[in-house]
Structures are given as structure tokens and as C-alpha cells.
Amino acid sequence: MKKFNLKMNNNISAAGIGAIGVIAAALITIYCSNPKEPVKETNRIIIAGVVTEDGSNNPIGEAHIDIVGRNESAISQDNGNFRIAIVGEDVKVVRLRVSKKHYKIVDLSFYMSDENVQIPMVRVK
Numbered sequence: 001m002k003k004f005n006l007k008m009n010n011n012i013s014a015a016g017i018g019a020i021g022v023i024a025a026a027l028i029t030i031y032c033s034n035p036k037e038p039v040k041e042t043n044r045i046i047i048a049g050v051v052t053e054d055g056s057n058n059p060i061g062e063a064h065i066d067i068v069g070r071n072e073s074a075i076s077q078d079n080g081n082f083r084i085a086i087v088g089e090d091v092k093v094v095r096l097r098v099s100k101k102h103y104k105i106v107d108l109s110f111y112m113s114d115e116n117v118q119i120p121m122v123r124v125k
Contacts, residue, residue, distance in 0.1 A: 047094055047110060048083040049117025051076045060100060060121055068095040068107075 051063040059080025066073045067086060076082040086094060096119070098106040103121040110117065 045086045045088075045094065046083065047086065047096070047117060048081070049119060050080040051082065051098060051100075051119045051121060052080055054120035054122045057120075060103070063098055063100040063103070063119075063121065065119075066097045066099075068097050 047067075051060045051065070052058060053060055059076075059078070061076055061078035061080060063076040063080075063082075064073065065076065065082050065084065067084065070086070070088075072084050072086050074082040074084045093109055093111055095107070095109045096117075098108075098119050098121065100121065102124055104124055106119055106121055108119065
């Protein structure tokens with residue numbers, strides 16, 4: 001009798017594992033086959049330029065460039081260059097806040113797409 005119960009328990013365990021696998025496969029198929037909401041067309045604006053030291057025009061690397069009120073940001077490269085892609089509906093004005101230790105914070109606004117922005121920063125003495 002005990003041998004019968006062990007075999008029966010093994011069969012039940014195997015059936016349970018098989019059933020879980022079938023259910024998981026079905027859920028994955030349903031989830032992957034149902035498309036989510038269609039992706040809306042959005043505007044993409046590129047703000048790119050260079051952060052420089054006011055007066056000397058030397059490039060400033062590792063300056064933080066933040067889009068005020070949004071999540072997009074960048075850090076300037078060693079040569080001062082930066083590039084930020086802004087995705088959104090009807091983005092017309094972009095406000096940048098640029099900061100780096102030992103420099104005054106710069107707060108500028110730009111209209112539409114501008115790929116040749118020069119941001120001069122003044123060193124704090």
C-alpha cells in the first residue's frame with residue numbers, strides 16, 4: 001500500500017508541475033500577444049552645444065545640464081560638448097539649468113530645437 005501512495009504522490013507532483021508550466025506559458029502568450037496602447041507620435045527636440053568658461057571660451061567638462069521641470073539631463077564631456085534629446089508633445093520652450101562646482105549657476109531658456117548652444121559659465125572666486 002505504501003508503494004502505491006508514493007507513486008501516486010509522485011504522479012500528483014508531476015501533474016502539478018506540468019499544470020503550472022502550462023498556466024505560465026498561457027499567461028506569457030496572452031501578455032505578449034495583446035498589444036498595449038498604440039504609441040503616440042511625439043515631437044523630438046535635440047538640444048546640443050558646448051559649455052565654456054566665460055571670457056576664455058575654454059571648455060568645461062562635467063557640468064550638469066538639467067531640463068527644468070523634466071527628467072532629461074546631461075553631463076558635459078571633457079571638451080564641453082553635451083547633447084540632450086527631449087521627447088514630448090508640443091515642446092516649444094526648454095529651460096536649462098547648468099551647474100558645476102566653483103561656477104555660478106546658469107539658467108537659460110531656448111525656443112524649439114537648437115543644436116548650437118553655447119553656455120558660458122562664470123567662475124566663482
